[in-house]
Amino acid sequence: MSGLVVQNLSVRLGRRAVLDGVSFTATKGELIGLVGVNGAGKSTLLRALVGLLPSDGSMEFDGVDLRRMKAGERARRIAYLPQEREIAWPIAVADLVALGRTPHRKPFAPLAHTDLEAIDRAMARMDVEHLRAVPATELSGGERARALIARALAQEAPLLLVDEPTAGLDPGHQIDLMQVLTDLTTAGTTVLVCIHDLALAARWCSRILLVDAGTIKADGLPEDVLSHEMLGSIYGITAHIAEVDGRTIIQPLGRVQTV
Amino acid sequence: MVALAAAPTASAETMPQRVVSMNVCTDQLAMLLAADGQLISVSSLARDADYSMLAEDAAAYPINYGRAEEIHQLSPDLVLAGTFTTRSTVAMLRRLGIHVEEFAPETSLDDIRSNLQRMGSLLGREDEAAELVAAFDTRLAGLGSDRSDLDVAIYEPDSYALGPGTLAHAVVEAAGLTNVADALGVTGMGRVPLEVMVMQAPDILVTTDDGDGVRVRAEENFAHPAFRRVAATSRTLSLPGPHWVCGGPFTLDAIELLQNAAADIADGRP
């Protein structure tokens, strides 16, 4: 089985089940949006997939058990961008993006030609080439976000897990980013993106997983999952839903009035 | 010293009956001179062989730790203290109406004589003191006063050497030898780094090594390979700490040992 196959994945934090029997598959070239309210378990799902949390159930990528993979091997297959945008030291943007090549490098070897190419590609994609020599800690919020995404892209893994990458980006760069993710899927990458912005999710994702209270409530095309009923029951909101050029457009309007 | 020696003296009738000493040097003078039962307590250091030449004798006396309260409890009629004894303790004892006499540490042979005499008069034991001083002078005269051109270093842990102003220097002088520390400009107790000592390579090297191995980091200088090489080429004597802390009749032992070492070198004896 190619792609990501998750079966009955559960994560417990103390006594609470944060993820409770999650199953889904993600095939090559899909751009899957994980949506759901705060605390639903979206980030936990990504963290469990990268092995940051102990979990039960099975996770396979291209038929290989993720838990049996060595850390380096897993890092060459899965790139992960957490929501936190921590940068501890004022390293140059180019050095930051180069960190994404770590899993591909031999110990103590300098960056290889292929590494340098991947770094340049990632920086070009995220429009940070001109910031190459700037200390990453001196970037604006949006620039910092883009530099960090470029780092994950430079990893050039077949599975990319990104947590709220569009937060803090201006609309133009939001669209650029979603376009980059789409381009990646076209090139064969599988992308899982946690995203609160339903408009972006509906517009760009090929498939939506709606996570609610640690389970997958709905799994399907954006127009099928993001229905008025679902938005009402899960988010407690009303929205304007339309279709433009064959794409679903969602504009949240207000809270559902409780009677 | 002169001023101190002019302190009140005790006649036989008024001789103190309950004498407490709280300094390791006065402990030793008092033990040498006191009548039976007159000295009722000595300091804890008196029993410590690292400080006291008379540690074994001190076992016969109750000890004190130099605290005003416990001294007062002993209701002494004379307290002997050193000039380095805690000032506040001495002041408190005096406020309590206790007669305290202070002794400066001996740094010369004259100091030894005058402190013995002063102790004798304070204890009402002038005759005994006079005997001790006479015996001291007789033995000192017997040791001779020939000067030799040999030099000597008295080396303590952590590379400290004893120079002019210390009892050790007086001993070296009395033995007719030259103190290396003096030549190096050390006064009192001063640091002579190992490499300086190695370059000096004294004829006689006196260490205060007690020979129980390195039990404190400061003693590592005695185990240093460079020191051992110098010690192997010099005439080496081990005269542990108490020889140099307080003066007394036993100070002549150190002079004699130094003179013997010098004589051995002069006569080419191994």
Added chain:
Amino acid sequence: MRRAAGTKVLLGGLSLLVLMLFFLSLLTGPADLSPVDSLRVLVSPDESALTLVMWEIRLPRALLGLMIGASLGLSGAVLQGYLRNPLAEPGLLGVSASASLGAVIAIHSGLAAAFALSLPLMALLGALASVLALHLFAGRTGSALTVILAGVALSSLAGAMTSLVLNLSSNPFAALEIVFWMLGSLADRSMVHVYLAAPFMLAGGALLAGLGRMLDTLTLGPDTAASMGTSMRRLGVLATFGTALSVGAAAAVAGAIGFVGLIVPHLLRPLVGSQPSRLLPASALGGACLLLAADVAVRLIAPERDLKLGVLTAAIGAPFFLWLVIKHRRSAA
């Protein structure tokens, strides 16, 4: 990357400086020796006292300055990278003081006299205990403040325990030693100390030197680091043991010398583009430079006084630390 070439130049320059300071250290001392003769007997030793001084006193002192400085510089850079805290340093975090405590116990229990290796081993144990305690109290996610406060508490505790052991000792010289263990000195050390400390420092250095790439990934936080293949557990174990070995061996033979691990990484960080992996070798060399220079300085300032090394490093380091605190506060605000 242009930076790589710059780093090579920096490392070359620092190596040259280490070499110069090493020779300066060999030629500095309270005994007035001719530099030419001094170097001659180093090349062809004879039976002279000069040979003895150069080979048994000056050489071990210079070697220890080099090794201890490199160990402290490297440990400081690793600790800062690992804790992602520019204020972290073996001295400030109480690692050095705890190692000193271990060494003091080894000597005063008579263990070191019976079994020489127990000295570095006990110091190692002390250092290890303090790093583990730091983990326990502050953790790797602990804020800069928590880590420093835990370190201050550990330092004070270890210092007090050292004083206690020395005060309880019957040896008249024990109480004077508190200063040595708290401030450190290289005076009158011997090749015995070099042989005793070197294996531990080399082992510790080997563990720490390989951590550069892991520390690089940690720049982006533990989660990102782990996702890029860095095992946080492995990193933690290696950083802990490497630091304990290096700092433990240093403190066992020279006492707790502070601030080297703070000043050096901080001065060199801008020169290596802040990348932890490039900072490690630079800090090792920089630490060796600083300690050799400080040890030359204490001999020039007060040749006969055994001015403690820690006095000099603290005199430079403590104001530097305060300046860092102010800078840290500003950037946090």
